[in-house]
Amino acid sequence: MRTCGATPGGPDLSGVDLTKQTVIQGAVLRSGIDDGVPNGVPVGNAYVRLLDAQGEFTAEVPTNVEGQFRFFAAPGVWTIVVLAAGAREEVKVEAVQGSPVDLIIELK
Amino acid sequence: MSRSNSLVSTDWVVENLSNPNVVFVEVDEDTTLYDKGHIQGAIKFHWRDDLQDGLIRDVISKEKFEALLSKSGISNDTTVILYGGNNNWFAAYAYWYFKLYGHADVRLIDGGRKLWEIQGRELSEEVPTPTPTRYVAKDRDQTIRAFRDEVIAAIGVKNIVDVRSPAEFSGELAAPAHLPQEAGQIKGHVPTAKNIPWSKAANEDGTFKSNEELSELYKSAGVDFAQETIAYCRIGERSAFSWFVLSELLDLQNVKNYDGSWTEYGSLVGVPVAIGA
Secondary structure (H helix, E strand, O other): OEOOOOOOOOOOOOOOOOOOOEEEEEEEEEEOOOOOOOOEEEOOOOEEEEEOOOOOEEEEEEOOOOOEEEEEEOOEEEEEEEEEOOEEEEEEEEEEOOEOEEEEEEEO | OOHHHOEEOHHHHHHOOOOOOEEEEEEEOOOHHHHHOEOOOOEEEEOOOOOEOOOOOOEOOHHHHHHHHHHOOOOOOOEEEEEOOHHHHHHHHHHHHHHHOOOOOEEEEOOHHHHHHHOOOOOEOOOOOOOOOOOOOOOOOHHHEOOHHHHHHHOOOOEEEEOOOHHHHHOOOOOOOOOOOOOOOOOOEOOOOEEOOHHHHEOOOOOEOOHHHHHHHHHHOOOOOOOOEEEEOOOOOHHHHHHHHHHHHOOOOOEEEOOOHHHHHOOOOOOOOEOOO
């Protein structure tokens, strides 16, 4: 269970050369039941798709047991689509080299 | 080949879980997902450990393929049903492999592991213990495999289809975006290749688009169906997916997978390379 105030989201970045890589990462959580607090249970084996600025598919990864995913992209605007049993979420992000985009994506 | 004898639905899988003539095989580059849960009764093939020679860069020998299938309980008359993560890339690669060695009845699960999971279908942790067989493979069918010299000779002559993402095709990225961008080869594509990403042949849930949509996709991108076609990607697995679409679903003749793909072509000295969209 993650709770309000936990640092977002994706896998540990040690070992990733952020001066060279443009990272988009995060964690997929399933919301708690209407408790009004942004918490949730990690969703493993959700499918996370990366679409480019034209909406073209670029990559897809399954989340790990912690619900985490990571892409090595290029600077620019990207769309993240999450597919899991009974759920679909879409998030637009802007990626830059040197500073990773780190997301929490909640499935409803 | 056609859709009906190269593809099965997830419903078909449920109906055939106990069919003694069917062997399900999960194929991927990372088989830890299999270990956490797979379709009931399925065995696993690891793309590198089971299907690559390991010493030289090549498919495994006929003898090793026979040994792999024999210990997996697959006979020459078994219906082999392949599926995997990564939108069936590695399953499609294995399908191409089964055809390379002449297996009669092999099919993919439409939508692969992703659709199975999105549909919330059951996964099992039980690992089966197959009864060994004595599988006899045919000699390699090289008519479905392209080598580098043939690719170079095909520039401006045959259909060359680059199935990687637009960013890899243009030279912006050296590898798919879920992998670190540190590949040793140069960036770009084979001149005159048409960029038709594998993903355009698939729906979001991983199923293949209809034959009408697929036919339109390749024709509108400039692929002449009367000509021979060579598909390539980075390491030959995404192009096996597109080879499957062209050769098996659309039933086109003379379609080859260049499994050396960009990791070979992009390392060759002196061959022509194009960049940009």
